[in-house]
Amino acid sequence: MRGVIMYGPGDVRVEDRPDPEIALPTDAIIRLAATCICGSDLWPYRGVDRVDGAPMGHEYVGVVTEIGSAVEKVAVGDFVVGSFFTSDNTCEICRSGYQSHCVHRTPIGREGTQAEYARIPNADGTLVATPGQPGADLIPSLLAASDVLGTGWFAAVAAEAGPGKTVVVVGDGAVGLCGVLAAKQLGAERIIAMSRHADRQALARRFGATDIFEERGREGVARVKELTGGLGAHSVIEAVGTQDAMDQAIRSTRPGGHVGFVGVSHDVTVDGQRLFGSGVHLHGGPAPVRRFLPDLIDLIWERRIDPGAVFDLTLPLEQAADGYRAMDERRATKVLLTV
Amino acid sequence: MRGVIMYGPGDVRVEDRPDPEIALPTDAIIRLAATCICGSDLWPYRGVDRVDGAPMGHEYVGVVTEIGSAVEKVAVGDFVVGSFFTSDNTCEICRSGYQSHCVHRTPIGREGTQAEYARIPNADGTLVATPGQPGADLIPSLLAASDVLGTGWFAAVAAEAGPGKTVVVVGDGAVGLCGVLAAKQLGAERIIAMSRHADRQALARRFGATDIFEERGREGVARVKELTGGLGAHSVIEAVGTQDAMDQAIRSTRPGGHVGFVGVSHDVTVDGQRLFGSGVHLHGGPAPVRRFLPDLIDLIWERRIDPGAVFDLTLPLEQAADGYRAMDERRATKVLLTV
Structure with a gap:
């Protein structure tokens, strides 16, 4: 063959x-x-x-x-x-x-x-x-x-996307886009796709994104905070696997909120003190x-x-x-x- | 005054x-x-x-x-x-x-x-x-x-201690001991206190521990694995705040299980790849x-x-x-x- x-x-x-x-x-x-x-x-x-x-x-x-x-x-x-x-x-x-x-x-x-x-x-x-x-x-x-789809779906479930929730999706690759779709299907109220690519933005909208933010890193976090009364999102999907994406995901999440991470981690470390202070839930891995x-x-x-x-x-x-x-x-x- | x-x-x-x-x-x-x-x-x-x-x-x-x-x-x-x-x-x-x-x-x-x-x-x-x-x-x-007590209780809740669950408590200070008490009150089936001090072991037993393991680090993890058919515990409380304790906690937890960490983190980092591979839930912080x-x-x-x-x-x-x-x-x- x-x-x-x-x-x-x-x-x-x-x-x-x-x-x-x-x-x-x-x-x-x-x-x-x-x-x-x-x-x-x-x-x-x-x-x-x-x-x-x-x-x-x-x-x-x-x-x-x-x-x-x-x-x-x-x-x-x-x-x-x-x-x-x-x-x-x-x-x-x-x-x-x-x-x-x-x-x-x-x-x-x-x-x-x-x-x-x-x-x-x-x-x-x-x-x-x-x-x-x-x-x-x-x-x-x-x-x-x-x-x-299965991976994006798991990320959305791990992030506890659902009715009344504001969901942020970090990563606009196929998994991130499927995370948007999953969050929509799970009933999320507001879905923010972080994306700079017009074609991916369009697909994110088609899959259910209500907002598109082009900012990254601290600026991206600031936009999310601004939209959520300074609190951060309830649910954040990390679908990249880099240090920047993980940092952005944790910082974008409110205390008691959930980060679902499915980007295969490459040289990512999570600072214990920051995680402790954040009060977020962290769950992910191979879906x-x-x-x-x-x-x-x-x-x-x-x-x-x-x-x-x-x-x-x-x-x-x-x-x-x-x-x-x-x-x-x-x-x-x-x-x-x-x- | x-x-x-x-x-x-x-x-x-x-x-x-x-x-x-x-x-x-x-x-x-x-x-x-x-x-x-x-x-x-x-x-x-x-x-x-x-x-x-x-x-x-x-x-x-x-x-x-x-x-x-x-x-x-x-x-x-x-x-x-x-x-x-x-x-x-x-x-x-x-x-x-x-x-x-x-x-x-x-x-x-x-x-x-x-x-x-x-x-x-x-x-x-x-x-x-x-x-x-x-x-x-x-x-x-x-x-x-x-x-x-409030902190140990939160740790047990974060670790999702409950009926049918095997709970491991890393740390035999007052918070860890209260974590044992909380796990018992929450209905956990088996509660393993990691402790080397006779007086703390006795109090752990009084609070509801069913098992006491004196091993630490990899040996401690191995004991937990041995007790749980190689899978790891459902719920692990980390009540120390050191790298060793966090590593032991994550390694002791089965995929899909929950780590509740309340030890104030001091120079702790969580390796992203290990966390990804572990499939555990991680939640904690100030209770x-x-x-x-x-x-x-x-x-x-x-x-x-x-x-x-x-x-x-x-x-x-x-x-x-x-x-x-x-x-x-x-x-x-x-x-x-x-x-």
């Missing part, structure tokens, strides 16, 4: 790779319908994380082509959505809603879903079948559910997308949400390198690869 | 100080019935925080002797309990339960309650009157409610004791809890310096000063 390999910073190639095979009785093999490039794939692409000949990709939707002998909940032919950590969905951690920390989790990134086929370990606890075969128009949104998948699939199936709009560039898998370049150069927010 | 002044590390004196006076119409003056020395008073005593001729003390119970013209909710003659930040108890932050971050808060430490009298700003929103004049036996517990005071006073009045047992040394105010020494040298957990 064909699949993406990253050999080093900026060096992405589509090559022949061995077809994946069932290795464990709990595995399934899927044929990808679509996959995509993640903002986090840019960390190694830019040389921030080390990479040396690794298969890439951890977002996926597709059709089950083969199942191991122990798989009972998905069948060959099912159209399925999964996410970036596999989970048994039965352990105590999974049952508490934290499937991304499942005691049997495996990272799908190791399999590499920017490819024609992928092996999905823990298939029963990882994959969720859609009610039927989706039309082509639904595929981008189902693919978004696999990561960016337990599996917790939300059934509901997200329903919302998408009923066409009540359209998170697939985050994809602003679609390319065939063979042109994955162009997709990486476009995201790296910020010419695209999120690239969908057709398989 | 007589009152405590700290002139520098190790230099505590009881001196004549001017009687406090009503400065604002929202002030009250109280005559202290008892006051005490806080673990946090040891930071300047040990030279970690700077101090230069400051009045000391922020814990207090006593009788109202005078009120400003705007005070309506407490009257001269009332026996009252307050806490270390004054609050209006009417602003949006107070109404959300975060009175320690009230937009009009003032630190009582500035007034210095290790004294015969004290001025209490924001009297209506800060002081809670007891149902009547308490017997002498209730005074230590009411005084504990002023800070250590909104006022939120809990009415309920805590009821529990004490009905003699259902006995947090006053944390005081293991009682001295007259004039011997405050001996009290500081005893706590500094760990000969006492918590010193009550009679006034």
Whole structure:
């Protein structure tokens, strides 16, 4: 099969790779319908994380082509959505809603879903079948559910977005934009998207943002304070993963408010004294997308949400390198690869 | 009146100080019935925080002797309990339960309650009157409610201690011990006190601890993991304020679990990547004791809890310096000063 390999910073190639095979009785093999490039794939692409000949990709939707002998909940032919950590969905951690920390989790990134086929370990606890075969128009949104929507949704839940709340979203990438969408769906009263890009601002508005602030850092915090009677927002989503974004998120939150952080932390430290003084709640990490998948699939199936709009560039898998370049150069927010 | 002044590390004196006076119409003056020395008073005593001729003390119970013209909710003659930040108890932050971050808060430490009298700003929103004049036996517990009980209680609430939960308490000072008591009252199933001191272990057991672990750091974490099937505790109280304690707390908590931290942070930093990977909830800071005071006073009045047992040394105010020494040298957990 064909699949993406990253050999080093900026060096992405589509090559022949061995077809994946069932290795464990709990595995399934899927044929990808679509996959995509993640903002986090840019960390190694830019040389921030080390990479040396690794298969890439951890977002996926597709059709089950083969199942191991122990798989009972998905069948060959099912159209399925999964996410970036596999989970048994039965352990105590999974049952508490934290499937991304499942005691049997495996990272799908190791399999590499920017490819024609992928092996999905823990298939029963990882994959969720859609009610039927989706039309082509639904595929981008189902693919978004696999990561960016599920992650943005978790961030909004972690930030306790809801009725009567003012929500700030730091980060206007696909996850931040999905955080806006989630906050809207969760009933937030006011949703402030921090963004300087006209196209992302427009999508944020479409997803439910009531305000767009272009200021960053202390100026951004000051705008939020100004809007909230000096108190700060009830809920802040941090969807970047940098020190500046985390600082801005904590400073923008009122005492007793909630920060939901899902940007993969890179060299971030939180000052204990500042956190102590802030009185905020801090919660985040790799999103337990599996917790939300059934509901997200329903919302998408009923066409009540359209998170697939985050994809602003679609390319065939063979042109994955162009997709990486476009995201790296910020010419695209999120690239969908057709398989 | 007589009152405590700290002139520098190790230099505590009881001196004549001017009687406090009503400065604002929202002030009250109280005559202290008892006051005490806080673990946090040891930071300047040990030279970690700077101090230069400051009045000391922020814990207090006593009788109202005078009120400003705007005070309506407490009257001269009332026996009252307050806490270390004054609050209006009417602003949006107070109404959300975060009175320690009230937009009009003032630190009582500035007034210095290790004294015969004290001025209490924001009297209506800060002081809670007891149902009547308490017997002498209730005074230590009411005084504990002023800070250590209220703080331990907040930590247990922040850690979401409750039925079915395993709770770990890092720190066996008065606040940690009160955290044990709070976890028990909140219905926690298993309460692990981390302690190496026989007297504190005994009090932890009396307050509801089901297990005592003497290990610290990684060994302490390993014991907790061992007890919880490798997962970690649901709820962890951090009642020290050091890097080691915070690290131990986060590592002892399962993904999706809650860390409630109330130790005043000193040179603590939280690594973003570790926090991201841990999946825990982190919440703490200066406890909104006022939120809990009415309920805590009821529990004490009905003699259902006995947090006053944390005081293991009682001295007259004039011997405050001996009290500081005893706590500094760990000969006492918590010193009550009679006034």
